[in-house]
Amino acid sequence: MRPLRLLTCGSVDDGKSTLIGRLLFDSKALLVDQIEALERSRGTRNRDGTIDLSLVTDGLEAEREQGITIDVAHRYFATARRKFIIADAPGHEQFTRNMVTAASRSDVAVLLIDVTKLDFTADELALLPQTKRHAALAHLLGLRHVVVAVNKMDAIGYDATRFRRVVAAFERLATALDIAAFTPVPVSALRGDGVVAHTENTDWYTGPALLPLLESLPLEEAKGDDGTAHLAVQWVTRDTDDEHRRWITGTLSDGAIAVGASIRVFPGGDAATVMALRTARGDASTARPGDAIALLLDRQIDVARGDWLMAEAAPATGSRHANAALAWLDDAPLVIGRRYLARHGTRTLPVRVTGIRAALDLEAGRWSNASTGAVAERNAIVQAELEFAAPLPLAPYTQSVARGAFVLVDPGTHTTAAAGMVA
Amino acid sequence: MTARDAFLNAASSGPSELRTANPHLDWLENEAIEILREVFGSFARPALLCSFGKDSLVVLHLARKAAAPGRMPLPLVHIDTGHNFPEVIAFRERVCAAQGLTLIVGHLETSIARGSIRLGHATESRNRHQTVTLLETIEANRFDALVGGARRDEEKARAKERVFSHRDAFGQWQPRAQRPELWSLYNAHLAPGEHFRVFPISNWTELDVWQYIAREGIELPSIYYHHRRPVVERGGLLVPVTELTPVRSDESAVERDVRFRTVGDISCTCPVASTAANAAEVIHETITATASERGATRMDDRAHDAAMERRKKEGYF
Numbered sequence: 001m002r003p004l005r006l007l008t009c010g011s012v013d014d015g016k017s018t019l020i021g022r023l024l025f026d027s028k029a030l031l032v033d034q035i036e037a038l039e040r041s042r043g044t045r046n047r048d049g050t051i052d053l054s055l056v057t058d059g060l061e062a063e064r065e066q067g068i069t070i071d072v073a074h075r076y077f078a079t080a081r082r083k084f085i086i087a088d089a090p091g092h093e094q095f096t097r098n099m100v101t102a103a104s105r106s107d108v109a110v111l112l113i114d115v116t117k118l119d120f121t122a123d124e125l126a127l128l129p130q131t132k133r134h135a136a137l138a139h140l141l142g143l144r145h146v147v148v149a150v151n152k153m154d155a156i157g158y159d160a161t162r163f164r165r166v167v168a169a170f171e172r173l174a175t176a177l178d179i180a181a182f183t184p185v186p187v188s189a190l191r192g193d194g195v196v197a198h199t200e201n202t203d204w205y206t207g208p209a210l211l212p213l214l215e216s217l218p219l220e221e222a223k224g225d226d227g228t229a230h231l232a233v234q235w236v237t238r239d240t241d242d243e244h245r246r247w248i249t250g251t252l253s254d255g256a257i258a259v260g261a262s263i264r265v266f267p268g269g270d271a272a273t274v275m276a277l278r279t280a281r282g283d284a285s286t287a288r289p290g291d292a293i294a295l296l297l298d299r300q301i302d303v304a305r306g307d308w309l310m311a312e313a314a315p316a317t318g319s320r321h322a323n324a325a326l327a328w329l330d331d332a333p334l335v336i337g338r339r340y341l342a343r344h345g346t347r348t349l350p351v352r353v354t355g356i357r358a359a360l361d362l363e364a365g366r367w368s369n370a371s372t373g374a375v376a377e378r379n380a381i382v383q384a385e386l387e388f389a390a391p392l393p394l395a396p397y398t399q400s401v402a403r404g405a406f407v408l409v410d411p412g413t414h415t416t417a418a419a420g421m422v423a
Numbered sequence: 424m425t426a427r428d429a430f431l432n433a434a435s436s437g438p439s440e441l442r443t444a445n446p447h448l449d450w451l452e453n454e455a456i457e458i459l460r461e462v463f464g465s466f467a468r469p470a471l472l473c474s475f476g477k478d479s480l481v482v483l484h485l486a487r488k489a490a491a492p493g494r495m496p497l498p499l500v501h502i503d504t505g506h507n508f509p510e511v512i513a514f515r516e517r518v519c520a521a522q523g524l525t526l527i528v529g530h531l532e533t534s535i536a537r538g539s540i541r542l543g544h545a546t547e548s549r550n551r552h553q554t555v556t557l558l559e560t561i562e563a564n565r566f567d568a569l570v571g572g573a574r575r576d577e578e579k580a581r582a583k584e585r586v587f588s589h590r591d592a593f594g595q596w597q598p599r600a601q602r603p604e605l606w607s608l609y610n611a612h613l614a615p616g617e618h619f620r621v622f623p624i625s626n627w628t629e630l631d632v633w634q635y636i637a638r639e640g641i642e643l644p645s646i647y648y649h650h651r652r653p654v655v656e657r658g659g660l661l662v663p664v665t666e667l668t669p670v671r672s673d674e675s676a677v678e679r680d681v682r683f684r685t686v687g688d689i690s691c692t693c694p695v696a697s698t699a700a701n702a703a704e705v706i707h708e709t710i711t712a713t714a715s716e717r718g719a720t721r722m723d724d725r726a727h728d729a730a731m732e733r734r735k736k737e738g739y740f
């Protein structure tokens with residue numbers, strides 16, 4: 001099985017660090033000397049004298065001093081069944097920026113809900129605004145699975161009824177956001193119930209515990225695999241033998257390719273046939289989406305980094321215009337009409353945002369029409385119209401991440417200004 | 424049975440997915456090759472920083488795959504502290520000759536002679552001084568990208584490191600000004616004098632590295648495997664007896680079965696007790712290990728939990 005990349009999201013004090021620490025600790029990925037280092041540092045104990053597991057994940061010194069995590073951190077652990085890559089996105093201020101970044105490289109979102117923060121006296125249980133934001137962003141970024149970890153069950157006496165009320169509230173949210181499916185799990189990150197296995201405290205729950213659930217989540221290959229292979233050309237090299245034939249390299253997306261296939265170059269439209277293929281394992285007759293490949297064509301055609309090779313069946317014309325969701329990441333707000341640099345595939349080219357059509361209200365989970373003169377500030381999500389300097393083989397993000405995702409770079413500061421997803 | 428027990432059982436007995444098919448290694452390999460081709464395709468003067476330790480040798484192997492069937496498009500850079508294990512230097516010379524690789528060596532001695540490095544005393548650990556020679560080598564060769572073998576699981580300060588890690592004109596890492604990294608759309612834009620460190624095996628663990636070495640048959644310097652060597656036991660570490668680390672008057676040396684887990688400055692790199700004679704045996708030991716890599720082998724990290732973060736900010740590897 002390929003590694004499962006999971007994104008954890010929660011607000012400050014929901015128990016996210018404790019939960020990650022618990023996953024690492026219980027899978028014994030926390031090696032002895034790391035534990036000793038924790039024990040040596042100051043103030044690392046909970047009041048009852050057990051090690052504070054949340055400190056396992058706090059990285060940089062400055063953050064330790066402030067007692068908060070401020071940037072996406074990565075953690076790794078493996079079980080007999082699977083390797084896991086955790087992207088830990090902190091849940092306060094910069095949260096949209098961090099979560100969008102982490103989500104773009106994840107398969108699954110684990111959303112934490114802290115039951116001690118909910119008001120169970122209300123007739124209809126309301127989830128916190130941050131839970132709505134996390135769910136809306138997970139959906140926007142197209143994560144394949146959403147796992148809802150209902151945490152601190154110990155603090156409410158492992159009350160099954162209250163758990164079911166949380167699940168019902170999340171069901172309403174999922175319906176509103178158009179999230180097709182999610183899996184809830186009752187846990188106590190602190191005590192360990194429901195993490196590696198259910199204990200007698202949570203045995204009323206019939207679904208799997210968190211870790212077994214994550215171990216068994218299926219990952220279909222590249223989503224929206226429409227069968228039309230695409231390759232964003234990364235680098236062109238030559239054989240070391242006398243013939244000096246040109247090999248075109250890149251990572252395959254959207255569909256499989258085989259020796260003998262007819263392909264077209266974008267832009268330009270020149271056609272050719274695949275003569276030979278190499279994957280990481282050497283010569284191959286076919287390659288699948290996600291494979292880093294090199295291929296040799298039957299004729300000399302003009303191809304360079306930034307171009308695409310695509311299956312003959314793919315649409316031949318690209319587009320210079322797109323409607324796309326933009327997650328604005330930079331401190332400086334978007335300037336309509338200003339020239340930015342876009343990176344799409346392996347190509348970098350000038351782009352302009354010509355207008356903002358709508359803004360995403362993360363708490364309501366709804367797009368609302370933008371007034372004229374609307375701006376996108378840091379952490380805003382907007383629906384924008386863009387004009388690229390040249391046609392691109394764009395596809396809706398929901399169909400193809402390879403052709404539907406792009407980033408905007410500020411040409412002055414070189415900061416990554418926005419994440420874009422073609423509508 | 425805990426997850427860890429299940430893992431141990433699966434990994435050490437019978438043909439299991441983790442030991443044989445390893446589809447997760449294919450995934451990591453594809454990701455690393457994609458990152459390396461980004462470097463080949465987007466920088467004018469890239470180089471591969473190689474200590475000839477296991478992680479950089481895995482990156483070298485991946486770089487050759489990424490380049491195949493073409494020629495390796497970047498030179499290797501070795502920062503030579505002068506405090507080397509002779510086995511590693513012999514290995515370096517042999518591998519570069521056999522594979523036709525271009526090697527650029529930055530000598531710490533040169534920086535000492537220029538006065539840009541001043542040692543506290545002649546035999547002190549040279550690890551922290553490597554940064555100066557590295558930055559001088561980068562400037563002299565006008566490198567705009569250095570590929571390295573750092574992994575995020577090695578140490579806390581690295582957990583937030585980017586794959587494409589931007590360094591300012593002083594070679595410094597600015598943890599608070601890191602560029603968000605989205606999908607595999609890396610932002611490799613540079614201003615004059617700046618450069619990138621690029622880490623293709625960011626997402627690999629020590630175990631992944633050893634499994635890959637075993638699967639691919641990657642050759643390592645002999646000190647990575649079992650040998651007998653005189654050591655003294657000092658503060659829970661096995662300190663090798665060398666010219667730079669002689670036996671103290673109150674100690675006595677003993678011959679022990681050991682192997683090294685990293686190849687650093689000879690004055691501060693310690694072996695662990697081991698009889699593992701090949702990568703498969705190291706994997707077995709690694710899975711059952713109770714001490715993580717740096718903790719057991721680097722004397723200078725013991726001092727402070729945040730030692731690595733400090734060195735990184737200064738431009739360390």
Ligand SMILES: Nc1nc2c(ncn2[C@@H]2O[C@H](COP(=O)(O)OP(=O)(O)O)[C@@H](O)[C@H]2O)c(=O)[nH]1
Binds near residue numbers: 013046151152153190
């Ligand atoms: N009762 C209870 N407390 C918890 C649980 N998980 C975390 N906590 C506590 O909640 C506080 C915040 O946890 P932490 O993991 O630092 O939260 P983070 O800010 O989301 O990373 C700490 O005092 C934890 O001990 C749990 O399952 N039950």
